[in-house]
Amino acid sequence: MGDMTYIPLSEKVGFIGGGNMATAICEAIVKKGLISYNKVYVSGPHLHNLSSWKAKGAHVTIENGKVVEESDVIFLAVKPHILPIAIANMYDTLSDKPIKSKLFVSILAGTPIEQLENILGQLEGSRVIRAMPNTPMLVGEGCTVFSPGQRATDSDIELVHRILTVTGVCKEVPESLINPIGALAGSGPAFVYLVIEALADGGVKMGIPRAMAIEFAAQTVFGSAKMVKDTGKHTGQLKDEVCSPGGTTITGVHALERGGVRAALMEAIECATKRSEELGQKKH
Numbered sequence: 001m002g003d004m005t006y007i008p009l010s011e012k013v014g015f016i017g018g019g020n021m022a023t024a025i026c027e028a029i030v031k032k033g034l035i036s037y038n039k040v041y042v043s044g045p046h047l048h049n050l051s052s053w054k055a056k057g058a059h060v061t062i063e064n065g066k067v068v069e070e071s072d073v074i075f076l077a078v079k080p081h082i083l084p085i086a087i088a089n090m091y092d093t094l095s096d097k098p099i100k101s102k103l104f105v106s107i108l109a110g111t112p113i114e115q116l117e118n119i120l121g122q123l124e125g126s127r128v129i130r131a132m133p134n135t136p137m138l139v140g141e142g143c144t145v146f147s148p149g150q151r152a153t154d155s156d157i158e159l160v161h162r163i164l165t166v167t168g169v170c171k172e173v174p175e176s177l178i179n180p181i182g183a184l185a186g187s188g189p190a191f192v193y194l195v196i197e198a199l200a201d202g203g204v205k206m207g208i209p210r211a212m213a214i215e216f217a218a219q220t221v222f223g224s225a226k227m228v229k230d231t232g233k234h235t236g237q238l239k240d241e242v243c244s245p246g247g248t249t250i251t252g253v254h255a256l257e258r259g260g261v262r263a264a265l266m267e268a269i270e271c272a273t274k275r276s277e278e279l280g281q282k283k284h
């Protein structure tokens with residue numbers, strides 16, 4: 001994927017909220033040549049927080065409605081509890097303007113499509129696609145899923161797929177899977193960083209210098225993930241191939257099982273999924 005060049009979008013892309021995830025999406029698609037910053041519009045409550053966007057050539061504003069006016073596809077990239085405020089700000093600018101039929105892509109954890117369609121309902125003909133990205137798209141290894149809303153057209157789906165597929169893996173899924181996949185792939189990088197850090201801590205405890213321990217922990221996780229993806233072998237078989245009878249690895253595996261690592265990781269996904277559901281029900 002790294003060397004592929006993509007046909008630039010004719011559409012202008014907007015972001016309501018210019019934080020971590022909006023930055024990752026935009027950087028990813030700019031890097032792949034899909035768009036240049038002069039066709040990007042981004043809003044937030046304080047212009048000084050958007051200075052890095054401005055420095056790269058994006059159009060910045062404190063009016064969310066301006067982003068909607070200027071863009072063809074608009075990513076909603078605020079925190080879930082901010083959405084009503086962000087949309088109210090958007091309507092302030094748009095109230096007396098004949099804006100119609102815009103495509104919105106929400107990346108908000110938890111917020112269901114139906115809620116998004118209701119809140120955007122004042123904007124006649126607005127279409128919604130709900131997506132769940134993750135930050136590794138910044139290095140071209142993202143994992144994104146999306147679900148189209150009722151009014152999203154085939155060409156909307158094609159456009160969103162075209163945008164997100166350059167950032168890594170991208171698949172359309174039923175909406176019922178977005179919260180669980182958000183837990184696994186959206187939150188997942190944080191869980192994996194924690195694992196890498198803990199592996200490195202163990203290495204440091206055993207005398208490996210910190211920088212070397214981090215590098216080797218990360219490369220080991222990276223290599224193992226590539227083995228799972230490229231060989232297609234069952235993870236249990238790959239694990240067995242590392243465990244010599246009476247050897248070092250099975251001794252370490254025993255320690256992990258004693259520590260309940262599998263249950264802890266399963267619970268992390270279950271808890272994060274439930275938290276998404278709570279966010280959708282506004283139990284903030």
Ligand SMILES: NC(=O)C1=CN([C@@H]2O[C@H](COP(=O)(O)OP(=O)(O)OC[C@H]3O[C@@H](n4cnc5c(N)ncnc54)[C@H](O)[C@@H]3O)[C@@H](O)[C@H]2O)C=CC1
Nearest residue numbers: 017018019020021044077078079080086107108109133186
């Ligand atoms: N960070 C991640 O790894 C992922 C985040 N998400 C979702 O992406 C969304 C954004 O998350 P982050 O980028 O991490 O948060 P963030 O806090 O970095 O970004 C949110 C941005 O919204 C801006 N904002 C606040 N009030 C606003 C308003 N009224 N109008 C416009 N902009 C406003 C803030 O200034 C901030 O820059 C969340 O809904 C989250 O659930 C989804 C997948 C992964």
Ligand SMILES: O=C(O)[C@@H]1CCC=N1
Nearest residue numbers: 109182183186187188
């Ligand atoms: O922690 C969160 O709520 C967001 C959603 C997925 C990753 N970060």
